[in-house]
Amino acid sequence: MEWFDSGWGLSLIVFLPLVGALILAAIPRANEAGIKWVALITALVTFVLAIVVAVRFDYGSAAQMQFGTDLPWIEAINARYHIGIDGISLPLVVLSAFITVLVVIYSWNHWPEPHNPKLLMALTMILATGMTGTFIALDLVLFFVFFEVVLLPMYFMIGIWGDTSMRIVPVVHWEIELRIYASIKFFLFTLFGSAFMLLGFLALYFKSGDVGANTFDILQLSELGRAGVFTGAFAFWVFAAMFLGFAVKVPMWPLHTWLPDAHTAAPTIGSVILAAILLKLGTYGFIRILIPILPQEAERWAWFIGLLAVIGIIYGSLACLAQSDMKRLIAYSSVGHMGFVMLGVATLSEIGINAAIIGMVAHGVITGLLFFIAGSMAHRYHTRDMNRLGGQMILMPKMGVILGFAAMASLGLPSLAGFWGEFMSLLASFNPLPGLDVTVFRTFMVIAAIGTVLTAGYMLWMLRSVNFGEPSAEWKDHEFHDIDKFEWMAWAPLVVMTIAIGIYPAIVLGATNDAVANLVAKAFGG
Template identity: 45%
Template structure:
């Protein structure tokens, strides 16, 4: 199964090369190649649990890389990383299918599909890295292709949004690299398994606090955590539909996954000291994200700011350091990836039909496109945390994890976070009132039959809808998967 572990990274990388070479036979042929490799990558990701070992990781590949300076190519997978790997592979396949069915506005769909595969290879590399150096290399690999996706296929302000994304990401990377140097230089190892299992405990308390601060600030840019979030609304608003889906669905999860796998794993004492500050920032993100959403007049921008609030719940769960809080954070990662990924697919569909994302121009959508309005209503209800859908469990148990910390500050944070959940209901119901209800606006009334759901859209969205329902009704399917000796070690600290 070590070959499969390599394949989940190698298949999208090879697919990107094959798609670029296939452009000689036409863009459509290149897009078909990308779909084929993305599908193969999803199959490889799905079978990773087969033959799982009894050690701290299901499978691990540890090969020499640069032995003279102690570097090794070190990959592994366990219950914490596996759901994110599958989510990445699934959304990448759906985005490649979307690009196959609907040529991007600026053409060159084969190049776009190839870049999506490169991004997927980098993100999956982050989720499989078992060494700090490998983690950083894959973390950086994502930057340039995502910048290119925004810069070449984005909206009117795409160049500004791409530059802002790059600058913020570089800032986070510098902080992350500094944290890695502190940990590696002090502990003498970059092995994440060894650090999580006990090597990190040998680090002095002051060093742990410094390492945790540097690492977590670096991850907070990606998460994104207030006040380091300001790149996100611009990037989401200007990115093409598939770019927004990958950004929201899995790229943000690199930050919160890093907080669990790296920050908590290598600096447990530092995490305990900094937890109140991280918890306060998480609740600030929940409340400020919700309030800003109430003031938004553009669909994609509203969804982007909602991600700030929803990811705040994920960070709150991590900050509690409790079993329920961390499991809620891991669950919330997957739920947010599915729900917000679908919201951006829907926003793209609305914009393709109306050539506008302004809420004031979209009123009465259900009168002309009841199918589209119905899926939008379903996804908004999932996003606001309706019980029985995937959005409920992560946020509810993040609040519960804060309560179980049993300290006055955490109880106050739990109450404020619950108020933030109520804000989410307000802005999402406002969204539905403005977009789907009421009399049809002139921009909607003239759409006619062209506004109906397309078979291609149904095919792309159906797996996400199924995931939202299944994980909402059977949350144990994910929670049981998260069980991991490394996660138990993190929580035990």
């Protein structure tokens, strides 16, 4: 297994889906069974490889980069194919591979219109490459490339299979289809952020030349950052540029406005991937790049990040209360949940960053499940309008129970996965990194705690209007088929994970703890 541990394993996880996409391109469009199987086998093999990595991972030295390799790539600018995995990225890589499998299974008999399994599966595979690639890249240029690779497939997913209802564009008052509006908005926002992020990367590259060779290497730059090479106005502007890139992706208030549109417009599997993985690319960037490379600047910006995070929590929750579209409600709930993740990051403490990672995983699992359910419900009711829904416990009791479960997990019920991220994030804000303003962060804690109440409020309100009561006249005599076997196969693993992480959070924290402790100790001197 020498070959596996020295880069091949991770490279396979990243590029196998791409190979799958190429095979898919060669299969005739009519051969749907072949397309499904190729997609499923690719996703499964990738997932198994990810599990092998997780099993062979040396948890004793989770702070070290493992399974990595470091090869020359673009020698002229010293960009390298430097990959590796540590306790922070491990859960996210596994989560990406995991969600990809579920998405393929769910697609087995849920093809959005216009029906084109070949293209949809090929795009899903390319997305998988971009997502896992971002989590293992240890070179800024490589990171940038993977970070951008996910944009096009998602753009196509929203644009082709997205919601065709009409929507008025703000300011100019054109009326266009939601899918068109949402896809371009998603792309432009992200591109805007990542263009500046790239400028930040380049600035770091040139600055690193002052003390040795110019480098894009994240680990080397982190060392330089710790040694205090990046300071002053330079550090401020670089932080600002990269902050923009990651904050759009998370998304943080007030850069979040692409999210509700994109999530609502995307086809079910698009929403699931967006929520479960793509948002994490942003938070991961904060943890992997911003904080280690510019630690002093991170301390200076901490209150600002925390402030945006709590605004996001409150804003997301209040916006949820105003929605009647179920998918849009779940989308806004993501803004709130990512607010908790970012609040954890902003505290810059061990507990806070651990909270962020477990929050990311939990949000991926739970919100992924919620979007699956919302998609399946919309498939059956042909509407997402909660004012028209109701009495699901009578119409489709199994669906109702699963929705109830997911909603409870989402609002942070103890013993389910969502609880740990929120709880630890609040805990961390009570006691942020020494040197940060305790009063400010405790204020944030109080506000965020109010946010948890609001979260519970809108989730219960959604349950009441969708699940409970008597079915309206519209649905009363309608025959619904309850959850089918493909849905069970896609959802059951998520339910199991939600419970497992809830009861035994060490599944995630066992991997992250040492790595985070090391990160914080290195960046802020313990």
